[in-house]
Structures are given as structure tokens and as C-alpha cells.
Amino acid sequence: MKTNKISELHILEGDSTIFKSVRYSIPLYQRDYAWEEKQIVQLIEDIDDVNLKDNYYIGSLIVSNQEGVYEVVDGQQRLTTLFLLLSYLRIDTGDEDALSFSCREKSNYTLRHIIPILNDERDKYDADSLQQNIISGLNIIKETIEKFTDEHKVNFVRKLENIVLYRIEVPEHTDLNHYFEIMNTRGEQLEQSDVLKARLMSELLGSRKDQAIFSTIWDACRDMSCYVQMHFTTTLRGELFGWNWGQIPSHRLTDYRQLSLSSVSMSGSLISDIIRPNYAVDIEDGYLDDDTRVRFESIIEFPHFLLHVLKVYLALHPEIKHRDGDTLVYELLDDKKLISSFERILDYGVKDGKPINRSQFSRDFIICLLRTRYLFDKYIIKREYANESSDGEWSLKSLHVSGQQSNKRAYYANTCFRGYNQRELTHKWRHKHNLMLQSALRVSYTSPKVMHWITDLLIWLSSNVEELSTEIPNYTYKIDEIAKRPVREFLENQEYSLGVNTPHAVLNYLDFLLWKRDDNVDFTFEFRNSVEHWYPRNPSEGTFERWDDDVDRFGNLCLIQRNVNSRFSNMSPEAKKSTFKDMIKKGSLKLRIMSEKTQGVNASQQWKDTICAQHEQDMINLLTEDTISEEF
Numbered sequence: 001m002k003t004n005k006i007s008e009l010h011i012l013e014g015d016s017t018i019f020k021s022v023r024y025s026i027p028l029y030q031r032d033y034a035w036e037e038k039q040i041v042q043l044i045e046d047i048d049d050v051n052l053k054d055n056y057y058i059g060s061l062i063v064s065n066q067e068g069v070y071e072v073v074d075g076q077q078r079l080t081t082l083f084l085l086l087s088y089l090r091i092d093t094g095d096e097d098a099l100s101f102s103c104r105e106k107s108n109y110t111l112r113h114i115i116p117i118l119n120d121e122r123d124k125y126d127a128d129s130l131q132q133n134i135i136s137g138l139n140i141i142k143e144t145i146e147k148f149t150d151e152h153k154v155n156f157v158r159k160l161e162n163i164v165l166y167r168i169e170v171p172e173h174t175d176l177n178h179y180f181e182i183m184n185t186r187g188e189q190l191e192q193s194d195v196l197k198a199r200l201m202s203e204l205l206g207s208r209k210d211q212a213i214f215s216t217i218w219d220a221c222r223d224m225s226c227y228v229q230m231h232f233t234t235t236l237r238g239e240l241f242g243w244n245w246g247q248i249p250s251h252r253l254t255d256y257r258q259l260s261l262s263s264v265s266m267s268g269s270l271i272s273d274i275i276r277p278n279y280a281v282d283i284e285d286g287y288l289d290d291d292t293r294v295r296f297e298s299i300i301e302f303p304h305f306l307l308h309v310l311k312v313y314l315a316l317h318p319e320i321k322h323r324d325g326d327t328l329v330y331e332l333l334d335d336k337k338l339i340s341s342f343e344r345i346l347d348y349g350v351k352d353g354k355p356i357n358r359s360q361f362s363r364d365f366i367i368c369l370l371r372t373r374y375l376f377d378k379y380i381i382k383r384e385y386a387n388e389s390s391d392g393e394w395s396l397k398s399l400h401v402s403g404q405q406s407n408k409r410a411y412y413a414n415t416c417f418r419g420y421n422q423r424e425l426t427h428k429w430r431h432k433h434n435l436m437l438q439s440a441l442r443v444s445y446t447s448p449k450v451m452h453w454i455t456d457l458l459i460w461l462s463s464n465v466e467e468l469s470t471e472i473p474n475y476t477y478k479i480d481e482i483a484k485r486p487v488r489e490f491l492e493n494q495e496y497s498l499g500v501n502t503p504h505a506v507l508n509y510l511d512f513l514l515w516k517r518d519d520n521v522d523f524t525f526e527f528r529n530s531v532e533h534w535y536p537r538n539p540s541e542g543t544f545e546r547w548d549d550d551v552d553r554f555g556n557l558c559l560i561q562r563n564v565n566s567r568f569s570n571m572s573p574e575a576k577k578s579t580f581k582d583m584i585k586k587g588s589l590k591l592r593i594m595s596e597k598t599q600g601v602n603a604s605q606q607w608k609d610t611i612c613a614q615h616e617q618d619m620i621n622l623l624t625e626d627t628i629s630e631e632f
């Protein structure tokens with residue numbers, strides 16, 4: 001049986017489009033065109049958001065090559081919408097039958113008369129013969145694009161050259177009805193990570209064993225819930241992570257080739273495997289920890305994790321360069337550029353002046369993926385939901401095992417950061433320090449695109465992995481160094497009146513220092529995403545005077561939850577203190593201090609006249625003293 005053929009198609013490439021010199025047919029077992037305004041507008045917005053410098057993966061098209069005509073198994077709604085979009089933009093879509101529907105004459109008639117319809121040449125078509133869903137889609141496209149200026153429209157057309165669709169041919173003699181039923185049941189397009197997996201595995205076609213290794217590890221790592229050990233069979237768990245399930249996996253390919261892989265995993269996973277409804281790693285003798293009282297949630301999803309690992313891989317292989325001297329990886333961790341990020345390595349990466357060995361890259365990367373995932377699970381925070389609680393808490397734990405042989409069970413304990421001959425008390429304090437500081441970083445950088453702190457920590461861990469037993473205390477210094485960077489920049493600039501533009505990372509780090517200073521204070525980092533003025537910028541009309549000069553100063557600011565902001569914003573400090581006692585009690589530590597300092601007769605005026613300035617100086621001093629100190 002032939003393997004799948006994957007073609008990267010640009011919607012527009014010079015004078016050519018995805019419909020030029022090719023024919024697509026929508027089989028009868030598929031429904032007619034049915035996309036509505038939500039899906040069509042979203043597609044247009046996705047295209048419009050693309051950076052002109054980068055490619056953007058817009059989906060996959062599963063087809064069967066039937067004597068030169070591509071029968072569309074999955075992706076026809078998107079394909080038809082692209083046909084209508086190109087037609088509206090008067091971009092050549094090729095032959096009259098470039099896109100057709102089997103046994104649906106109204107649909108075919110409408111597609112053949114698109115241009116007269118757009119030109120409103122009613123004498124050139126029969127309105128009663130038109131397929132109304134297609135006409136509706138065309139009108140939605142028209143109404144959306146008509147809002148663009150001429151310059152906007154020109155740029156939009158240029159962006160079509162950056163839009164990539166992957167056309168994936170299924171093997172010969174495939175039951176297409178069954179394929180379609182599978183895709184319909186899943187109700188989703190292949191994700192970029194699915195296509196990336198197939199692309200990287202295609203470099204290993206000469207070795208079924210290596211394909212099986214790749215597929216098994218990838219499938220275990222793609223589920224970011226729980227700990228990676230628990231996504232392997234019990235047998236593989238012991239072979240990969242040792243008898244206690246806690247050792248870092250080997251860096252040697254020869255060790256992986258000795259694994260007890262099942263017949264299912266030996267089959268590998270090309271696209272035809274990925275779209276199977278039962279696509280998963282083989283499950284034998286228990287797979288996941290069946291203790292339902294404990295559940296973990298990763299702070300990032302798999303596509304973003306892959307981008308972190310790619311940066312780790314390149315940091316461990318500095319000899320790999322861009323052939324033209326350019327940067328090999330994008331700065332942002334943009335999951336929309338997942339495939340193009342790897343393509344840059346495969347297409348432009350050189351080692352010792354020669355193109356990198358693609359098959360070796362796939363082998364090395366999958367080992368790096370597993371080792372990095374192990375480090376991620378052990379040393380990067382998660383959300384933990386215990387005892388069926390819906391209120392998760394920050395967690396920094398390692399997986400351990402109890403029992404013997406078939407009675408082994410996983411349990412979780414705080415990750416140890418104690419160095420050789422250090423006291424248990426030191427470990428407990430350092431663990432809490434690391435947990436709090438990582439959670440401060442997490443709530444400061446809410447977009448996964450800018451969570452570079454995770455990359456930095458994973459690179460440090462991977463670079464020191466062989467000496468972690470002695471070097472792990474220095475991990476605390478690394479976290480601290482990362483967290484201090486925006487604080488140092490803030491202090492160096494000496495711009496302390498930024499108002500709502502004050503970096504969240506600075507305010508959260510200040511709360512961390514206050515927590516550390518005020519031992520045993522009850523405080524947890526939460527998503528307080530709104531910078532709030534204690535003395536308001538816009539007082540309720542006629543109640544008290546405005547503070548025009550210094551209202552944006554650092555001393556007058558704190559972080560609160562966004563859903564509180566609208567109720568909180570226009571009140572005086574005194575009113576906020578009395579009205580929001582419970583919220584303040586659980587809120588930012590800086591907010592609590594500001595509330596404590598607001599007291600006595602005419603407290604709001606006193607805050608404005610003197611207390612705020614003194615509070616600001618206290619907080620700046622605390623930040624300054626910490627950034628020049630190397631002690632913990």
C-alpha cells in the first residue's frame with residue numbers, strides 16, 4: 001500500500017491558485033455547502049491577521065486521487081469557501097470544473113456562473129437554478145470584504161500568498177465512505193501538531209522501529225494532563241523511567257531501540273493512522289493513574305510545548321545555524337506558526353556548512369521532546385485539582401511510586417530542591433520560593449506566545465541535566481534572575497508614573513517580595529489582570545476632587561481581578577476600603593498595604609497629599625534592594 005502524499009499548497013502563488021490545473025470533486029456522501037456567517041467571517045479574519053512575512057497554516061484537505069481528479073474526503077467546506085473568496089476577488093480559479101459536486105446540479109450550476117452572479121448579469125443565469133447556501137456564502141464574503149479600504153484589500157490579497165493548506169492523499173484502495181464517517185464523527189480538522197507529526201515521521205520511512213519509537217513518545221507527550229510517565233504502558237514506564245518511574249529518560253537512541261514496543265505502535269503513524277477514530281497509544285495492563293482524586297492541568301498546551309522544545313533543542317545544538325545567517329526560530333511562541341517553525345529548521349538549517357540530516361533531526365528531536373517533557377512535569381508548575389475540588393491550586397510536584405511489581409501505584413510529592421548535605425528545612429523553603437515565583441510569572445505573562453520564562457528554565461534544566469543532583473539549588477537563582485529582568489528595566493528607566501501601562505510582572509514581583517518579607521502571610525497569586533488606581537482617575541462626579549498630577553504614580557497602583565474593576569474604579573480610597581473588605585483581604589499584598597494606610601479623618605485626602613508618596617518610596621526601595629542582592 002502506498003503511504004500518504006502530503007503537498008503544501010499556497011492559496012495564491014504568483015498567477016496560480018490552489019485550483020489552477022487541478023480538479024476537485026465533492027462526493028455525494030458529503031453534505032452540500034453549509035458554512036454560515038460565523039465560519040466564513042472567521043476564515044477571512046484569520047487570513048487578515050496574517051503577518052506578510054510568515055506562512056500561516058489554515059487547515060488540511062484530505063483527498064483521494066481518482067484518475068487525476070481529487071475526491072475530497074474532508075475539508076470541503078473550507079475549500080468551497082476559498083473558491084468563493086477567490087472568485088469574489090476576481091482571482092483566476094482555473095478551469096470551469098476546477099471544483100464540482102457529484103450529482104448536485106444546482107451547486108455546479110452556481111459555481112459555473114459565479115462571475116455573472118457577482119456582476120449582477122441576471123440575463124446570463126437562471127436564478128431558480130442557483131444553490132442558495134452558496135449564494136448566501138458569497139454574499140457574506142461580499143459584505144465582509146466591502147468594508148475594507150482599497151489598500152486593505154490589496155494587502156489582504158497579498159496575504160493569500162502566505163496562507164498554506166496541506167493536501168493529504170489517502171492510500172489507494174481506501175474505503176472513502178468509512179474515512180468520511182470517521183472525520184465526521186470527530187467533527188474536527190487535523191491539528192497542526194498532527195500534520196507535523198506525520199511530516200517528521202516521514203523522514204523515518206526507512207525504519208519501522210524508529211517510526212514506532214517516534215509515534216509512541218509523541219502520543220504520550222501530546223497529552224499535557226497528568227505526568228508523562230502515566231501515558232506509557234507499565235512495561236514502557238519501567239524501561240524509560242526506571243524501577244521507580246522517576247529517572248530522566250536516556251539520551252541514547254540505542255536504548256530506545258531496545259524498548260518493548262507493541263505491534264500497534266510498531267505500525268507507526270502517518271496521516272492515515274492519525275485520522276483513525278481509535279488513534280492512541282496501545283493500552284496494556286493499566287495506563288493512567290486511576291486515583292481520580294488527583295488531577296493535574298498543564299499551564300500550556302501541546303503546540304506551544306513543541307515550540308519550547310524546539311528552542312531547547314537548538315540551544316543544545318548551537319552548531320546548527322541558518323544557512324543565510326538569519327535567525328532559525330521565531331521570537332514569539334506562536335502556535336499558528338508551528339509547522340513553519342519546524343520547516344525553517346529542515347529547510348534552512350545547516351551544520352558544518354551542510355544541510356542538516358532530516359532523519360537524524362527527527363530522531364534527536366523526539367528524544368529531546370521526551371526528556372524535556374519529563375523536566376517540564378517535574379520542575380514547572382501545574383494546576384492541581386485534588387479531592388474532586390473545582391478550585392485548583394498551584395502545584396510543583398514530582399511523580400513517585402509505591403508498592404512492588406504489579407501493585408505499583410503513582411503518588412505525588414513536592415519536588416525536591418535540596419542540595420547535597422542540605423537540611424530538610426532548606427528544601428521546604430526553597431520549594432515554596434520556587435512555587436510562588438513561578439506562579440507570579442505565570443499570572444504576569446498570560447499569553448502563551450510570550451511565556452519565554454518557561455523556555456529559559458527548560459534550557460537551563462536541559463543544559464544541567466546530568467548534574468541536577470548537585471546543581472538543583474541553583475535553579476532557584478535562575479528563576480529569580482528571570483523574574484528580576486523586567487524589574488531591573490523598570491527601575492533603570494525610572495518611569496514611575498505609567499498608570500495602567502505599569503508592567504504586571506513588576507507589580508507581581510513586588511507582591512512576591514512582600515510575601516517573602518512578611519513570613520506566613522496568607523497569599524496566592526491569581527489572575528489579577530487589571531491595574532487599578534487606589535485613588536481613582538475619574539472620581540464619581542461631585543463627590544471628591546480629582547488628582548490630575550500624580551494619580552498614575554506607582555504608589556497609587558495595584559493589581560485586581562478584571563471583573564472587579566468596573567465596580568471598584570470611581571470610588572474614593574475610604575469607600576473602597578469599607579465596601580470591598582473581603583476582596584481586599586484576599587487581594588494583592590500591595591493593595592492590602594494601601595488599604596491599611598488609608599485610615600483616620602479625611603483619609604483619602606491624606607493618601608493623596610502625603611501617604612501615597614511615602615508608600616511608593618517604600619515599595620521602590622524594596623524592589624531596588626532586592627535587585628542588587630544575590631541572597632535568598
